[in-house]
Amino acid sequence: MTSHEAAQATRISEALILEVEAADLLVIGTPMNNFTVPSVLKAWIDQILRMGRTMGVTPTGDKVGLLRDKPVYVGVASGGVFTGDRARQPDFPTPYLKAAFACVGLTSLHFLPLQATAFLQLEQLNENLHGLIAATPWP
Numbered sequence: 468m469t470s471h472e473a474a475q476a477t478r479i480s481e482a483l484i485l486e487v488e489a490a491d492l493l494v495i496g497t498p499m500n501n502f503t504v505p506s507v508l509k510a511w512i513d514q515i516l517r518m519g520r521t522m523g524v525t526p527t528g529d530k531v532g533l534l535r536d537k538p539v540y541v542g543v544a545s546g547g548v549f550t551g552d553r554a555r556q557p558d559f560p561t562p563y564l565k566a567a568f569a570c571v572g573l574t575s576l577h578f579l580p581l582q583a584t585a586f587l588q589l590e591q592l593n594e595n596l597h598g599l600i601a602a603t604p605w606p
């Protein structure tokens with residue numbers, strides 16, 4: 468990578484971080500792809516988690532978030548079930564997203580998992596979605 472390309476990459480990261488800083492809250496809608504978040508969401512997160520800008524590190528190696536905390540609402544659509552007693556696959560999205568956002572100081576996460584989209588009828592999914600929205604604390 469040339470120094471020009473490196474500077475350009477940092478500019479993109481900076482623009483995305485400024486968007487996050489300006490927001491009162493974040494709303495993320497994502498599918499579950501192959502047990503975790505899709506690569507495009509991972510790529511966005513990789514631009515937001517920048518050492519020395521959105522996170523620092525203590526002498527003992529702990530990360531310190533540098534962003535002001537704000538609500539983060541995460542809707543996860545999945546073909547199967549990944550939370551609760553009926554889960555048939557591991558839940559990687561939830562702990563990953565919690566850890567990733569926590570290290571920049573965003574700890575007020577609210578998950579709305581809309582599960583079993585491959586099995587349920589649209590009416591049932593709509594009902595489940597309304598249940599998730601009703602159970603979520605909004606500002």
Ligand SMILES: Cc1cc2nc3c(=O)[nH]c(=O)nc-3n(C[C@H](O)[C@H](O)[C@H](O)COP(=O)(O)O)c2cc1C
Pocket residue numbers: 497498499500501502503544545546547548556584585
């Ligand atoms: C490439 C790919 C990988 C997927 N991996 C999973 C998975 O690991 N677990 C799961 O429950 N559903 C998986 N699905 C199903 C999607 O999560 C499901 O279709 C979801 O409703 C996608 O959201 P959307 O309909 O808004 O695109 C996958 C779908 C695709 C296309």
